[in-house]
């Protein structure tokens with residue numbers, strides 16, 4: 111396969127063909143530590159064409175521009191029809207393409223208008239007491255599990271538990287059902303990774319089927335007996351206005367559950383691991399929980415070890431992008447985790463530095479699909495991680511943390527610690 115490259119960095123590390131770099135990125139070893147492979151890809155350029163069949167973007171400015179480019183589409187149903195024949199037999203993508211993330215205008219604009227204001231910075235500020243209460247409960251839960259120097263896996267017991275409890279309180283998910291949803295949510299996110307053939311969607315399909323049944327039942331119950339939760343409010347607004355079909359309502363509720371559980375879980379786990387690896391920063395985070403330093407710690411974790419590493423787009427028509435010709439229909443992968451380490455944008459990009467000035471990682475996306483939950487995710491992280499570190503100043507890793515075998519939604523599978 112022939113490749114063409116653009117100006118940025120074609121010297122050092124042009125060892126492998128970029129197709130080979132891409133294939134290595136998709137191996138279990140590549141997903142475990144993708145960062146050296148991003149540098150190998152960057153050596154081929156900021157915008158790399160894999161023989162014209164696929165374009166990969168590694169630069170910060172190029173990713174930022176791509177996110178705001180109206181002719182680079184999100185993977186909606188029409189895009190899937192062209193790219194992945196047979197996808198309609200798979201419930202994962204049937205449901206995904208009914209949510210705002212995998213839609214383009216006019217549907218995207220309609221969904222975003224409907225759900226957007228509920229998660230505004232103003233709403234999120236009002237949820238601070240709720241988030242603090244949940245944070246205290248979860249830290250106490252870790253204390254109970256860790257008594258007597260028992261090993262605690264922080265991924266299920268801290269990060270997931272906290273993230274699902276916050277969105278569970280907001281959407282009205284019964285507390286006793288939250289822990290059991292973890293496997294289902296994790297399975298759904300596997301449908302976002304690149305696949306060789308459609309059978310690889312099986313895990314995502316089965317997770318999606320179960321969550322769809324569960325969410326349909328939640329909507330039925332809340333419609334019959336509304337509560338003070340957001341699900342009841344969304345049902346009422348939809349029934350009153352007729353703006354959403356029932357399937358669109360359910361699909362977007364599922365998106366909210368998955369998005370608010372999985373990525374925050376990974377952000378929190380990464381923050382704790384980075385704090386344990388950098389005791390000097392952990393001490394400051396403990397001592398200055400409400401400071402710009404704490405905000406910087408969250409942003410730097412998002413930049414340095416992002417919970418979402420790559421985003422996919424498709425060219426709507428023939429176009430030129432940073433000098434590269436992209437034919438209509440070509441998939442474009444934005445390696446935002448590589449963009450976050452672009453040396454043209456960040457000084458010493460491989461150093462974890464919470465005091466980094468002008469730190470604007472690409473991890474929460476940008477443009478039309480900018481993360482709806484960004485203010486909530488940031489507030490959650492700033493609230494709960496300093497509390498955990500203050501409660502357990504001697505906490506340490508009990509074993510090597512492991513990673514899930516995923517690239518798009520990358521995060522720890524386990525993070526075993528002892529708290530004393």
Ligand code: HEM
Nearest residue numbers: 210211369370373374377417473474475479481482483487
């Ligand atoms: C660390 C935490 C989080 C990360 C890293 C993250 C990341 C992202 C990214 C990268 C996108 C856009 C993807 C694209 O452009 O293709 C996105 C969109 C979205 N996120 Fe988040 N997210 C996080 C937390 C949350 C939370 C807590 C919620 C809950 C409300 C949420 C809800 C959404 C929704 C609904 C969208 C779709 C927005 C749209 O398409 O207009 N996210 N998120």
